[in-house]
Amino acid sequence: MxxxxxxxxxxxxxxxxxxxxxxxxxxxxxxxxxxxxxxxxxxxxxxxxxxxxxxxxxxxxxxxxxxxxxxxxxxxxxxxxxxxxxxxxIGMIFQDPMTCLNPYLTIERQMTEVLMLHQGLNRADARRRSIDMLDAVHIPDAGNRIGRYPHEFSGGMRQRVMIAMALLxxxxxxxxxxxxxxxxxxxxxxxxxxxxxxxxxxxxxxxxxxxxxxxxxxxxxxxxxxxxxxxxxxxxxxxxxxxxxxxxxxxxxxxxxxLDTAGDAKxxxxxxxxxxxxxxxxxxxxxxxxxxxxxxxxxxxxxxxxxxxxxxxxxxxxxxx
Amino acid sequence: MTTLLHVDDLKVHFRLPGEGLLRPKAKILRAVDGISFNLEAGETLGIVGESGCGKSTLARGILGLVSITAGNVWLAGTELGHLDMRSLRSYRKNMQIVFQDPLASLDPRMTVSEIIAEPLQVFEPHLGKEARRKKVQSIMERVGLLPNQINRYPHEFSGGQCQRIGIARALVLKPSLLVCDEPVSALDVSIQAQIINLLLDLQEEMNLSMLFIAHDLSVVKQISHRVMVMYLGKMVETASRDELYRNPSHPYTRALIDAIPIPDPVIERNKHFSPLQGDLPSPLSPPSGCSFRTRCPRATDVCATEAPVPREIIPEHWVSCHHPGY
Structure with missing residues (x-):
């Protein structure tokens, strides 16, 4: 099937x-x-x-x-x-990572919410799993960064956060x-x-x-x-x-x-x-x-x-x- | 060939208010930090770099849309850099700009004919109504807009058509310099090709010099004669188009070229490269020495201490790097 x-x-x-x-x-x-x-x-x-x-x-x-x-x-x-x-x-990643993250909430709040809702984890476990996932998408220093707000990340980093969130x-x-x-x-x-x-x-x-x-x-x-x-x-x-x-x-x-062709032709x-x-x-x-x-x-x-x-x-x- | 535009050691710095409460210390953002180049009549210079590298600010500095901190700009032999706004105005006729977002750069309450006629009203007020109308019609036809669209409003057009209106507005005064700030990055692929071809035709016809700003090296390759790569407000590499794409000598240029996905699954999947790691550093506190060293695979000790100066490694091919090479 x-x-x-x-x-x-x-x-x-x-x-x-x-x-x-x-x-x-x-x-x-x-x-x-x-x-x-x-x-x-x-x-x-x-x-x-x-x-x-x-x-x-x-x-x-x-x-x-x-x-x-x-x-x-x-x-x-x-x-x-x-x-x-x-x-x-089903996880979803949208085009614009800035408008898809809530600017008022830390990344931690937004990520743990997913796990607590769907998988019934408690906050500490959800936090641990979230940090693991941020590691998986190569966000350096994930344990610290998870407490930050979306505006503190660059565009590429925000998109990584979105991907991590979709894969939680x-x-x-x-x-x-x-x-x-x-x-x-x-x-x-x-x-x-x-x-x-x-x-x-x-x-x-x-x-x-x-x-x-x-x-x-x-x-x-x-x-x-x-x-x-x-x-x-x-x-x-x-x-x-x-x-x-x-x-x-x-x-x-x-x-x-x-890029791999001559650029002269129209x-x-x-x-x-x-x-x-x-x-x-x-x-x-x-x-x-x-x-x-x-x-x-x-x-x-x-x-x-x-x-x-x-x-x-x-x-x-x-x-x- | 004659030099139309000469830019000499141009700097655009912005002062940002300091964060300290008791001792506010202003920070300086060096958006453009010492850029020099020449642009010949009828030539296109492509300017490439990631967002935040200062390429748009450079264009605005040249056009006098932001005030420049140091350096100078000459357009057709006239020094523009330190003119006051009123004197600068008479030269604006000769240099026009096409913006990135086609719809946002058109006034939604004006019709197409009003939008295109506005530069004429400002710079050629003596022109009669009929003569103005004729000029508008002929430029509309030239950029591929239909005569029956003359009284429509921008929202009735698609993105590609709006960009044609923007180009018509810029060219109705027959400027000698056209600055295109990411003119096709908001458009679909099939429309993008239409606009690039249109710009190429118009350039040939009107002998336009163009500064073509884009982050997409494959688009730039299509339209430029020479290409300049910028990183954190500085020029890292300049060369003729073929030379730059064949022998990219700065590691950043190399990385930019490698990062472009090639629309062919056989090539794309067998491509071996490691994408550049990390993000652009904050322009408020650029790394010491070479500003690219934090992401550079070739960085050594000297890169941290000494800022590289542009060197001409072969004629007309300039690189700012301590370790240039393929």
Missing amino acids: PLLEVNNLRTVFHTNDGEVYAVNDLSFSLEKGETLGVVGESGSGKSQLVLSIINLLASNGRMEGSIRFQGKELVGMKTRDINRIRGDR CHPDLLIADEPSTALDVTVQAQIIQLMNELQQEFGMSIIMITHDLGVIAGISDNVMVMYGGRICEQAPVYELFENPRHPYTQGLLQSVPR LHSIPGNPPNLLQLPPGCAFVDRCQKGIPVCDQQQPPLLQISPEHRVACHLENLP
Whole structure:
């Protein structure tokens, strides 16, 4: 049984301007110990996907479909029950470590709270476990630092604290939403290395959301590319970088400035702008920016085709003879 | 080539109020501490470093947006460094800036045409309404905005389009120097490539000199002719683009280049390097000697006692390090 199974997930927000379809008919599964990289532009629905999984949608959002985690259905689960899962079995790291830590409480208060709530530890044991975890994420002098407030840490250190906090209960699934985007490259490299190391140690599954294809290349087993709230391509990481099939994936890979090529040539760029989720076209969401479009793209949503056992693509071109 | 911008030993220091109650002792933050360089007409200098290394303050110091503590700035032969605000103003027309956050740098209550026309109203007040409108339209077209968007407000645009508006506003006066302060770091990859290509086209067309500030060395590689790497307010390495990326001689430059993930799983997973440990030290109390020594794998005793001075290791390639080399 996969650790996480998402089936026909649809997440919709009611706004004054109409319904916003953030996630549309999305299905995938995640095995134990697997790292799934999710790539997409802002507005592709990647963050709303993971917020749906841990049931943290804004109050005007609702979701349909099915999310099964360790065999339990999360859609429609009571808050009391889901509270036992998130923070305990599912850990989450957010993009901005400053806004996710409470500035009024010491790191100790914020960390021990997790253990006392989910695992019923007493304060002294919780403190000990927290210090061990801060050691594991390489925070020097953890025994002293744990009594400090978030503002006394640098950005990279705060992100380490966030990771330590997410891992306190040894979750089976760790969700990381752009954990290194707000950090400098040198610190980003530290954090990615740390996450790889911790995964080997604790064996959890990871869903890694990022728009940085370099980070994806280094950390994922499988990659899911999202566009306009749908999966446009999913494949194992080597397959995706070697044999990208969707025009959007191809464009994305070509538009990344790279260090290992001569910098003289102009960058390939994808023309146009990301689609408006309020007015998604009836056909393929990428059609306006696609240079390979054919007439059917305007009218029909391309189905997600299984082109090999592990490679899925949603593009009408795959259907051409 | 002619030198457009000459910066000589520029220092920008900030005085911070002391913490002691009885004997408040002001602390000095040396945000920019002795930076010198030349920028030729039509050339792009990339300025790279981690957040807090002083690269934005350097740009602001050059533009006169913060007052400089010491050193001087010459733009096209005119000394700008110690002009008062009023005299400086007439030179501002010649140097413009594009900011990092595309939406936050546009007034939400002004339409696109008002935003782009504002520099013209300030610097070319004699211009008639019709002439102004023509200029706005032509620059809008040039940066890839549609004529029917002229009366829209910034919130109706995506990030990439807002950055195009910011570029139009900066270029409508036809400046000779354009400072870009992290212009693409808030944008998605596919849009980032559009904006970089646009800047390259505009540079060629208008013979612009650019200071391109970024923390992403791969973006800088795409757009710069020369690159300067900064650490804690000081220049650590300057060289032509190809030379810098081929032979990074300062350990910090090396570490920055190594830290960039390469979008290819085969290469990325077989890359052997140890990322730089630790964080940027506090600029209020930089380490003695070489300020990079606390994180440097090559540090020795001399690094703690003596601050390295920039040396030209091969022509046009300057390094401030006691132990330079690949």
